[in-house]
Structure formats: structure tokens, C-alpha cells
Amino acid sequence: xxxxxxxxxxxxxxxxxxxxxxxxxxxxxxxxxxxxxxxxxxxxxxxxxxxxxxxxxxxxxxxxxxxxxxxxxxxxxxxxxxxxxxxxxxxxxxxxxxxxxxxxxxxxxxxxxxxxxxxxxxxxxxxxxxxxxxxxxxxxxxxxxxxxxxxxxxxxxxxxxxxxxxxxxxxxxxxxxxxxxxxxxxxxxxxxxxxxxxxxxxxxxxxxxxxxxxxxxxxxxxxxxxxxxxxxxxxxxxxxxxxxxxxxxxxxxxxxxxxx
Numbered sequence: 001x002x003x004x005x006x007x008x009x010x011x012x013x014x015x016x017x018x019x020x021x022x023x024x025x026x027x028x029x030x031x032x033x034x035x036x037x038x039x040x041x042x043x044x045x046x047x048x049x050x051x052x053x054x055x056x057x058x059x060x061x062x063x064x065x066x067x068x069x070x071x072x073x074x075x076x077x078x079x080x081x082x083x084x085x086x087x088x089x090x091x092x093x094x095x096x097x098x099x100x101x102x103x104x105x106x107x108x109x110x111x112x113x114x115x116x117x118x119x120x121x122x123x124x125x126x127x128x129x130x131x132x133x134x135x136x137x138x139x140x141x142x143x144x145x146x147x148x149x150x151x152x153x154x155x156x157x158x159x160x161x162x163x164x165x166x167x168x169x170x171x172x173x174x175x176x177x178x179x180x181x182x183x184x185x186x187x188x189x190x191x192x193x194x195x196x197x198x199x200x201x202x203x204x205x206x207x208x209x210x211x212x213x214x215x216x217x218x219x220x221x222x223x224x225x226x227x228x229x230x231x232x233x234x235x236x237x238x239x240x241x242x243x244x245x246x247x248x249x250x251x252x253x254x255x256x257x258x259x260x
Contacts, residue, residue: 007122010099011036019054023194025201033190038244039099042252045259057237058191059206064227065162066104067146072156079177086114092137095119095127101140104161106255111181143226162186167226
């Protein structure tokens with residue numbers, strides 16, 4: 001197994017590489033489909049791939065929320081504190097590497113009535129470093145990234161975008177934090193292969209991945225990352241993508257984001 005991480009351009013670089021790979025079952029794309037496929041379709045004027053036609057959905061793996069995080073040295077301990085801080089400042093800044101993180105931040109800005117400039121990053125480590133250096137007021141990342149830094153005191157998590165996470169006890173949702181109208185913005189991870197991969201291969205991969213997700217070790221691993229197991233199949237994963245393509249179009253429009 002060779003892992004080929006290709007960060008950048010809100011995930012489109014790695015997604016395009018997977019779409020162009022040989023459809024023989026030996027290139028498997030594990031990605032946050034809510035971001036790499038559903039949200040990206042509305043974040044860019046033109047993608048170098050078709051999120052539906054260029055891939056076959058194999059199955060879903062996990063679902064999780066996004067977290068709003070700040071420097072633990074600050075006096076900001078709640079979303080209400082962050083809102084007050086940004087209003088007093090006039091205009092702040094935030095960082096995130098994911099399209100879904102951008103949407104979550106823009107929805108927060110809209111419903112809380114605050115101003116903050118987006119700073120785009122290739123991965124989550126860079127905005128965290130900038131935030132801790134005082135260059136960002138807050139940042140967003142998915143819960144899988146945030147659990148360990150929160151436990152070690154490197155960041156302070158104010159709220160989660162979707163449902164409460166078992167690995168983050170006591171962390172409220174955005175709705176619970178008083179940002180009414182925010183809703184539940186969830187991320188989900190899935191397995192993809194290039195279009196035209198033989199169906200028998202897709203079937204084998206679907207079975208193997210679902211066996212892995214059902215393992216107690218996997219459930220424990222995902223829970224520790226702030227995620228919930230999300231088994232499925234090729235059809236349910238494809239149906240979810242079509243459903244979220246529509247949903248994220250509405251999110252992006254509601255957030256007032258102009259495609260790049």
C-alpha cells in the first residue's frame with residue numbers, strides 16, 4: 001500500500017489525480033466526499049474533473065463535524081465570546097484548508113453578523129501555527145484533526161458545526177451556542193475509484209472496507225478521532241453524493257460565497 005497525499009487547491013489537486021488514474025482497482029481514493037466532491041462543485045467556477053461522472057462511489061466510511069477553534073491563551077471561551085471579540089475588532093481573520101470549512105465559517109459570519117477575512121491553507125497545521133502566532137482570530141478543521149491538539153491544550157474548541165461528538169464531551173453545537181439558523185453542517189468520508197473500474201472490483205472493495213469499518217478496533221479509532229462509523233455501499237454512497245451536491249449548493253449560496 002503506497003499513500004500518495006496531494007494537498008492544495010482545496011483538495012482538487014488530489015481529486016483530479018485520482019480521477020485520471022488507471023481504472024484497474026489499484027488506485028483507491030479515500031477522501032472527504034462532502035468536501036472534495038460535493039462542496040467543491042460549488043466553490044469553483046470550473047473543476048478539472050466531474051465529481052459524479054469521473055468516479056465510482058465504493059462506500060462511505062465515517063461522518064464528523066467541523067470545529068471552531070481558537071488560541072487557548074486567549075480569553076475567548078465560547079462562540080459568544082468570539083462573536084463579541086470580532087465585533088469589537090471590526091474585522092478579523094480565519095483559516096481553513098477545506099471548502100466545507102470555508103462554508104461553515106461564512107455561515108457563522110452571516111448568522112452572527114461578524115466580519116472575518118478568509119485565509120486559505122493547504123493543510124490544517126499551517127493555520128493552527130498562524131493562529132497560535134496571533135495572525136488568525138479562529139480556524140476551522142474537521143474533528144479528526146482537532147481531538148488530539150485539544151486534549152494536549154494546543155487549541156481550544158468552542159463549538160462543532162454538526163452533531164455533538166463523543167470524543168469531544170462538553171463541546172456544544174453552533175445552534176446550542178446561539179448561532180440560530182446555522183443548522184447541522186456535517187462532513188463525511190468515502191471511498192472512490194476512477195470511472196470504468198470493473199464492477200467486480202468495486203464489489204470486492206466495498207465488502208472489504210465495510211468489514212474494516214465494522215471492526216471494534218476501527219470503531220474505537222474513529223471515535224477517538226471525533227468521528228462516527230458510517231458504513232454503506234456503492235449505491236448509498238452515490239445517492240449521498242447526489243443529495244449533498246444539492247445541499248452544499250444551497251449552503252454556498254446561503255453563505256454568499258462566490259466561486260473561485
